[in-house]
Amino acid sequence: MSISSCTCGQDVTETELMTRLEEVIKENKDKAGGLIPALQMAQIIFGYLPDMVVDRIAEGFNKTITEVAGVISFYSFFTRNPRGKYLVRVCLGTACYVRGGKEVLEAIKKRLEIDVGETTEDRQFSLEVGRCFGACGMAPVVMVNDETYQRVKPARINEFIAQFATDEELVLEGEEK
Amino acid sequence: MSMCTIPKICSVSDLTALREKLKKENKKISKDDTQQILVCFGGSCLASGAKDVRDALQDELEKAGMSDKVQLVETGCMGPCVAGPVALVGEDRTFYQSLKPEDAKDIVNSHICSGKRVERLMIADEDGKIPAPCRQDMQFFKRQTQVVLRNCGWIDPIQIADTIANDGYAALAKALTGMGPDGVVEQMKISGLRGRGGAGFPTWLKWSFAKAREADTRYVLCNADEGDPGAYMDRSLLEGDPHAIIEGMALAALAIGSNQGYVYVRAEYPLAVERLNIALDQARECGLLGDNIMGTDFCFDLEIKKGSGAFVCGEETALIASIEGKRGEPRPRPPFPAVKGLWGKPTVLNNVETYANVAAIILKGGEWYANIGTEKVREQKYLL
Structure with a gap:
């Protein structure tokens, strides 16, 4: 299980998701330190942490919304905005930085036409930066959901992105460029 | 995968008996074993394609009818991440680096079946000369005393x-x-x-x-x-x-x-x-x-x-x-x-x-x- 991957299929109704959230709250609310695991699970269920989820968790844990929001804003893995199917995380840790991580990031930004923290309009890709995935020998490294990709080259970003784009148009667009 | 393959250990003597039994009966999982291919499944080697290499090796072993004679072990990090994917093959622990799935055929047919090392996949050591074919010949490993890393790169971490x-x-x-x-x-x-x-x-x-x-x-x-x-x-x-x-x-x-x-x-x-x-x-x-x-x-x-x-x-x-x-x-x-x-x-x-x-x-x-x-x-x- 991962915090990053979104399991929110289109065919799952909001009621079903809320039922799952209730289970998560019930399971964690009386556990010491249960708030963060509950937020992690909620993010897996919804793909992000929308207001109504945060409100419900605050209520369930008998905490103020500000307290819960404070925890969410502290940790970079939590997001209040919807994320794409693929979460692209470019490592800017020291080793990757000196081996061209920044250029990789710029190339991906240009290719996806989004900035860090944003999601493409078709909800396929979200872009984030990371701090060291512990694969420094392979720098520069990019993580897409839970998979690590090594020695990513800025010049070959179109190919790199194309392997995830299931949408035909996007693949074609990538090849043309 | 989390299935436990060993019986419940209810006493210290249970553990001792089990250890002796495992060492004796299944030499394959002890370090002294001869016929093994250890494929590094550390995070770095996985990122450079270790899984495909392992699958290709498995296929080739099956094709050669060797899959029950040679044990493929997915180990933790062996250390030389830059050279990944890496593997140790055979009784002398020949070290192969930068492996691709296509290399599996040569490793199995040449090394495993006919005892002939695949030179093109071996490492050239510090002086640039081949051979430093085996783990124990390589400068990288030679100077190591493994205490913390006693099992890392030797055993399957999830067994x-x-x-x-x-x-x-x-x-x-x-x-x-x-x-x-x-x-x-x-x-x-x-x-x-x-x-x-x-x-x-x-x-x-x-x-x-x-x-x-x-x-x-x-x-x-x-x-x-x-x-x-x-x-x-x-x-x-x-x-x-x-x-x-x-x-x-x-x-x-x-x-x-x-x-x-x-x-x-x-x-x-x-x-x-x-x-x-x-x-x-x-x-x-x-x-x-x-x-x-x-x-x-x-x-x-x-x-x-x-x-x-x-x-x-x-x-x-x-x-x-x-x-x-x-x-x-x-x-x-x-x-x-x-x-x-x-x-x-x-x-x-x-x-x-x-x-x-x-x-x-x-x-x-x-x-x-x-x-x-x-x-x-x-x-x-x-x-x-």
């Missing part, structure tokens, strides 16, 4: 039988039967082990502070929120030998009188979390974690707490706040965690690498460990 066949949990058994908590701390003191997170505080002293505190509950925590640039010792250990960390933490718990531990792993290491989870399930299933471990009064369990991407949580007080479900903000010390830690209780917090040393020290003795290293630094450090 508890592999761990037990290589003396896993033997130190815990020893501590539970003869030494007791004071004996454990004493050996740690003799060993001179100091914290491996960076500050180098004597481990035994930290433990005895927590032990001396009057309390109904104490906690044992493991800091796996690694974040130094270019350093991934903790990741390699968690992925390559998770049982060593579990055993080390159990020994710490026994020493200070704790029943509950937490491993705080950063969210950037999903594979480490996955393998540690499997290892925890296996240890629980066969009675090496939980109530009355090996039939004694000792009860100890471990839980993983996943980080959520905050660099500062590697600092001990911030890490504790994060486990408590709060913003991971550091607080001034004192009081130190050994006095007032998780939920206000005495808490021992050590680094992954520190815990990975503990079982080796207890099993072979503090004095043995103290003899490793230089005159002034009588210890071992896992360097990258």
